[in-house]
Amino acid sequence: MTSRDHGDPGDAPSAPPPLTPVANGTRPSAAQEARTVAASTNVGTLATLAANGDPWASVVTYGLLRSGAPVLCLSLLAEHGRNLARDRRASIAIVAPSTHTDPLAGSRVTLAGVAEQPTGAEHAAAREAHLAAVPAATYYIDFSDFSLWVLRVQRVRWVGGYGRMDWVTAASYASAEPDPVRPHTAEVIARLHTDHANALLTLARTFGGYPDTISASCTGADRYGLDVRVVTDRGVAYTRIGYSEPISSIDDVPGALEVLVGLAGS
Amino acid sequence: MTSRDHGDPGDAPSAPPPLTPVANGTRPSAAQEARTVAASTNVGTLATLAANGDPWASVVTYGLLRSGAPVLCLSLLAEHGRNLARDRRASIAIVAPSTHTDPLAGSRVTLAGVAEQPTGAEHAAAREAHLAAVPAATYYIDFSDFSLWVLRVQRVRWVGGYGRMDWVTAASYASAEPDPVRPHTAEVIARLHTDHANALLTLARTFGGYPDTISASCTGADRYGLDVRVVTDRGVAYTRIGYSEPISSIDDVPGALEVLVGLAGS
Numbered sequence: 001m002t003s004r005d006h007g008d009p010g011d012a013p014s015a016p017p018p019l020t021p022v023a024n025g026t027r028p029s030a031a032q033e034a035r036t037v038a039a040s041t042n043v044g045t046l047a048t049l050a051a052n053g054d055p056w057a058s059v060v061t062y063g064l065l066r067s068g069a070p071v072l073c074l075s076l077l078a079e080h081g082r083n084l085a086r087d088r089r090a091s092i093a094i095v096a097p098s099t100h101t102d103p104l105a106g107s108r109v110t111l112a113g114v115a116e117q118p119t120g121a122e123h124a125a126a127r128e129a130h131l132a133a134v135p136a137a138t139y140y141i142d143f144s145d146f147s148l149w150v151l152r153v154q155r156v157r158w159v160g161g162y163g164r165m166d167w168v169t170a171a172s173y174a175s176a177e178p179d180p181v182r183p184h185t186a187e188v189i190a191r192l193h194t195d196h197a198n199a200l201l202t203l204a205r206t207f208g209g210y211p212d213t214i215s216a217s218c219t220g221a222d223r224y225g226l227d228v229r230v231v232t233d234r235g236v237a238y239t240r241i242g243y244s245e246p247i248s249s250i251d252d253v254p255g256a257l258e259v260l261v262g263l264a265g266s
Numbered sequence: 267m268t269s270r271d272h273g274d275p276g277d278a279p280s281a282p283p284p285l286t287p288v289a290n291g292t293r294p295s296a297a298q299e300a301r302t303v304a305a306s307t308n309v310g311t312l313a314t315l316a317a318n319g320d321p322w323a324s325v326v327t328y329g330l331l332r333s334g335a336p337v338l339c340l341s342l343l344a345e346h347g348r349n350l351a352r353d354r355r356a357s358i359a360i361v362a363p364s365t366h367t368d369p370l371a372g373s374r375v376t377l378a379g380v381a382e383q384p385t386g387a388e389h390a391a392a393r394e395a396h397l398a399a400v401p402a403a404t405y406y407i408d409f410s411d412f413s414l415w416v417l418r419v420q421r422v423r424w425v426g427g428y429g430r431m432d433w434v435t436a437a438s439y440a441s442a443e444p445d446p447v448r449p450h451t452a453e454v455i456a457r458l459h460t461d462h463a464n465a466l467l468t469l470a471r472t473f474g475g476y477p478d479t480i481s482a483s484c485t486g487a488d489r490y491g492l493d494v495r496v497v498t499d500r501g502v503a504y505t506r507i508g509y510s511e512p513i514s515s516i517d518d519v520p521g522a523l524e525v526l527v528g529l530a531g532s
Contacts, residue, residue, distance in 0.1 A: 043369035045311030045359045047321035050378075055313035055321045057359035059374045059425075079376075079423060093311045093323035102402040103309035108325045110345075112316075136368040157345060159325075 016234035018209025024242025026224045030166035031176035034158040035068050036222075037096045037109040039178035042133040044094040046072070048083035056083055062092065063126075063133030065150065067174045070111060071118075071126040072149040073137050081147070088114045090151060099186070105161045113154035113170075117147055126150055179222045184250045188221040191253070199257050200241075204230050206264040208239040223247050282500035284475025290508025292490045296432035297442035300424040301334050302488075303362045303375040305444035308399040310360040312338070314349035322349055328358065329392075329399030331416065333440045336377060337384075337392040338415045339403050347413070354380045356417060365452070371427045379420035379436075383413055392416055445488045450516045454487040457519065465523050466507075470496050472530040474505040489513050 028036065046060045058080045062070040070092055074081040084090060091112035098106035118126045126148045131137055140146055156168035168176075181188065192200055204216035213230040220227030225242035243256040244263070294302065312326045324346045328336040336358055340347040350356060357378035364372035384392040392414045397403055406412055422434035434442075447454065458466055470482035479496040486493030491508035509522040510529070 043361075045313075045323050045361075047311075047313035047323035049319070049321050053315070053319060054355045054378060055315050055357055056378065057311050057313035057323060057357045057376055058423075059359055059361055059369065061369055089320050091321055091323045093325055095309075095311075095325055102400075103325065103327055104402065110322065110324055112320060112322065134368075136370065157324075 014235075015237040016210075016232055018237070018239060019211055020209050022209040022240055023207035024225065024244075025240045026242045027240070028179050028182075028222050028224060029172070029176065030158045031156075031168045031172040032179055033107065033160055034109045034111075034156050034168050034173055035176045036179040036182050037094055037107050037158065038064060038068055038070070038111065040096040040183060041094060044070070044092045046080050047091045047093070048080050049087045049089060050079075050083060051086060056080065060092070061130075061134040061137065063129035063131070065122075065125060065129050067153075068176070069153055069174075070151045071130045072115070072151065073130050073134070073141050073146055074149060075140075075143070076145045076147065081145075084115050084149060088116065090115045091155075092151060100161075107158070107160045109159070110155075110157045111151060111153045111173075112156070113152045115149040115151050118150045122150070123148060180248055181221050181223045181250055181253075185221045188226075188250055188253055189218045191250075192218045192226070196254070196257055199261050200226075200228065202264055203241045203257070203260050204228050204239065207260065208241050210237060210239060221250075221253070280501075281503040282476075282498055284503070284505060285477055286475050288475040288506055289473035290491065290510075291506045292508045293506070294445050294448075294488050294490060295438070295442065296424045297422075297434045297438040298445055299373065299426055300375045300377075300422050300434050300439055301442045302445040302448050303360055303373050303424065304330060304334055304336070304377065306362040306449060307360060310336070310358045312346050313357045313359070314346050315353045315355060316345075316349055317352065322346065326358070327396075327400040327403065329395035329397070331388075331391060331395050333419075334377075334442070335419055335440075336417045337396045338381070338417065339396050339400070339407055339412055340415060341406075341409070342411045342413065347411075350381050350415060354382065356381045357421075358417060366427075373424070373426045375425070376421075376423045377417060377419045377439075378422075379418045381415040381417050384416045388416070389414060446514055447487050447489045447516055447519075451487045454492075454516055454519055455484045457516075458484045458492070462520070462523055465527050466492075466494065468530055469507045469523070469526050470494050470505065473526065474507050476503060476505060487516075487519070 042061050045057050048056050050056050060072050062072050093110050096107040100106045154170050156173045159165040200216045204213040205211045210230045212232045215231045217229050218226050219229050223246045228239050230237050244259050247256050308327050314322050316322050326338050328338050359376045362373040366372045420436050422439045425431040466482045470479040471477045476496045478498045481497045483495050484492050485495050489512045494505050496503050510525050513522050
């Protein structure tokens with residue numbers, strides 16, 4: 001037996017390949033994906049080091065500085081607060097909200113680095129960022145045993161589901177922006193399937209690489225285009241329909257689709 | 267200013283105290299709570315140690331052995347798989363599904379210990395446990411770079427929300443059982459509010475410690491009773507209505523309430 005990725009014994013489901021080139025497979029960069037995941041929620045799991053060096057996982061809430069650095073508000077009475085006070089190395093895993101039934105099909109990120117207690121103007125910005133993301137913190141943020149911590153991000157690992165993953169440098173993470181469309185994916189999908197079902201089918205056949213598409217449904221949306229699931233006589237496949245230009249809000253989706261449909265008909 | 271828990275500056279909301287003793291405040295033990303959280307989902311965040319000893323947080327799926335020990339299925343190509351192969355110390359944080367808007371109001375647990383690759387009969391049991399909890403694993407569990415790991419639980423920290431938390435010994439975690447009612451809390455609440463609203467009000471007044479209850483709503487359910495939110499002229503408070511006997515399924519709720527209402531009227 002020939003060797004495959006992951007030593008695949010060969011019985012995993014396989015997808016039919018495209019019959020024509022995918023016209024525009026542009027997706028968000030890994031740095032943008034990482035920023036998008038980080039901006040998608042206010043809860044993550046922190047890994048810190050216990051006194052004996054054992055790794056300790058615990059749930060935390062966070063806000064984000066403009067650099068994407070997470071701001072935590074931790075009690076020194078809690079395990080993770082005591083751990084950080086002793087050893088500032090930490091990482092946080094954040095999972096984007098998802099409707100996938102398989103948790104590993106969704107997007108998540110690990111931000112690793114060193115936690116520091118901010119001072120001066122950064123303390124004020126950190127306080128504001130945490131409270132904006134975690135309104136309930138207003139009840140304890142000023143308790144004397146609670147401290148703000150900024151995680152100085154040094155390593156970023158983004159995983160976008162099976163087979164989609166990458167390392168991101170600290171600099172590219174800090175300078176990237178969250179995707180403006182991704183948080184509204186469910187709304188985009190709902191609108192597409194009610195108002196633009198025929199357009200989706202046409203575009204999957206023309207630009208998606210599957211001229212034999214029988215039916216097409218949208219599974220994801222971002223500023224660069226749509227993730228699309230196509231059904232063909234050869235089986236089910238996943239492909240991409242890219243916009244001609246990146247969009248900046250979900251209100252731009254109908255216009256971007258119209259441009260593509262125009263191109264498909266010309 | 268007198269010192270308070272967490273150095274409370276004094277502006278946090280306060281609840282009116284009960285006017286009569288709460289008749290039966292029995293709740294699940296911390297060990298039962300921890301087992302209930304662990305059994306409530308199939309996804310958690312693992313903390314492992316990188317080559318330089320840095321803590322690494324990453325998302326994993328898991329099943330549970332009968333002892334409550336998590337069974338992971340990890341690729342040696344992934345960061346956490348490489349970490350465990352080098353240093354078997356690990357902990358996993360698991361968050362129970364919740365409808366709370368404040369993530370820190372929900373229940374979660376950290377299980378810490380040492381991961382081992384099971385052999386023989388335990389390998390078969392571990393494989394079965396993982397596949398039962400994570401059906402998608404059938405596509406990669408037999409890939410040559412994936413291994414099963416059993417986390418030998420040595421320390422357990424359960425946090426049930428603000429001010430509810432405890433350490434649990436490994437032995438009491440292993441011997442406790444998940445609560446049979448808790449996973450169906452939403453259904454219990456829906457039934458209570460449609461079919462037993464008057465009973466809830468009566469019981470909050472009679473057994474819940476708040477004879478001045480104006481309205482009562484259920485916020486949680488387990489085999490020992492109900493968590494109840496009461497509105498009084500003095501403010502909002504949270505209390506407990508305990509059943510006369512622990513119940514074993516949600517079908518026992520109406521009968522258990524009937525017994526209490528009978529006692530209240532006698």
